[in-house]
Amino acid sequence: MQAQTSPQSILDSLGNQLQLSLWCGADHLNQPFSHHSFSDDAATLVGYFNLIHSNQAQIIGKVELDYLLSVSAAEREKVCERLLGSDTVTIVFTDLLTPPDGLKTLADKNKIPIFCSPLSSTEVIAHLRYFLSHELADKVIIHGVFMELLSLGVLLTGESGLGKSELALELVSRGHRLVADDAPEFMRIAPNIILGSCPEMLRDFLEVRGLGVLNIREMYGDSSIKLSKYLRLIIHLTSMSSISPEERLSTPKQTMNVLGLEIPVINLPVAAGRNLSVLAEAAVRNHLLSIKGYDAADIFIQRQQQSIEEDSA
Numbered sequence: 001m002q003a004q005t006s007p008q009s010i011l012d013s014l015g016n017q018l019q020l021s022l023w024c025g026a027d028h029l030n031q032p033f034s035h036h037s038f039s040d041d042a043a044t045l046v047g048y049f050n051l052i053h054s055n056q057a058q059i060i061g062k063v064e065l066d067y068l069l070s071v072s073a074a075e076r077e078k079v080c081e082r083l084l085g086s087d088t089v090t091i092v093f094t095d096l097l098t099p100p101d102g103l104k105t106l107a108d109k110n111k112i113p114i115f116c117s118p119l120s121s122t123e124v125i126a127h128l129r130y131f132l133s134h135e136l137a138d139k140v141i142i143h144g145v146f147m148e149l150l151s152l153g154v155l156l157t158g159e160s161g162l163g164k165s166e167l168a169l170e171l172v173s174r175g176h177r178l179v180a181d182d183a184p185e186f187m188r189i190a191p192n193i194i195l196g197s198c199p200e201m202l203r204d205f206l207e208v209r210g211l212g213v214l215n216i217r218e219m220y221g222d223s224s225i226k227l228s229k230y231l232r233l234i235i236h237l238t239s240m241s242s243i244s245p246e247e248r249l250s251t252p253k254q255t256m257n258v259l260g261l262e263i264p265v266i267n268l269p270v271a272a273g274r275n276l277s278v279l280a281e282a283a284v285r286n287h288l289l290s291i292k293g294y295d296a297a298d299i300f301i302q303r304q305q306q307s308i309e310e311d312s313a
Helices: 007-014 062-070 073-085 103-109 121-135 164-173 216-220 276-291 296-312
Strands: 021-024 044-048 055-060 090-093 114-116 138-141 144-149 152-158 177-182 185-190 193-197 205-208 212-215 228-239 254-258 261-270
Touching: 007 114, 007 121, 021 103, 044 121, 055 062, 055 121, 062 073, 073 103, 103 114, 121 185, 144 164, 144 228, 144 276, 152 164, 152 276, 164 177, 164 205, 164 216, 164 276, 177 193, 177 205, 212 216, 228 276, 261 276
Parallel strands: 044 055, 055 090, 090 114, 152 228, 228 261
Antiparallel strands: 021 114, 138 185, 144 152, 144 177, 185 193, 193 228, 205 212, 254 261
């Protein structure tokens, strides 16, 4: 699922924050930015004036403007034609700078709006890059319950009826936080980061069979809700019969591809009498240890091997 945004979106969302004023191109504010993927070679979203690796939002500060004013009028026109004729969607002049003469005609010809801002180039780029990367990020909705467990973003998945919502409710009662129930939305905002959040319609709510829809914020307080979290782990609820005897000591490492990133998956068997909340916490703690390079199963096997060698000696 791909989002669309335009210079008009920038003006509506960041106009006051960046103190943007429209210098020209009022009739061309709805030209959309193209989708940007971290795996393609398309024009980058935001950057300084660049004719080689073009940016969809070109930022022109004092250094860039000094360059434009230092060349001859004919050369300046050629540079501006290349600038406006590439993948540029909009141009922002920063530091209270005034665009050079003749640029308005070219901008109108190429249907490109130009903004001016009194803020520094660095500040404008930081805000625009954050805004556009979120607006144009790859997005997907995955059925499950997304939570923050032990400061880690964890998605609970599994077939309907296995108890995902009940497990989430018990984890909330143990001090963990709910991000989204049923339809969490994930977006890839950086090459190695997937951010999960809750659609506004479902925010604060958790559906539990037999109890109906619960408002977790009203029941447990503001601290029980987390607006967004990076996805780092998936706990997949499964039936006990799906676990083979060979997996008792060590389960095979599994991953799930989410928007091009491989997210670790831990299978958690469900059976009567099992305390799933404690098991889920233990799974997260063990995963945190594995990130640091510690594997309990390997340590146990090494001890066993050492014991066998000592007995043989």
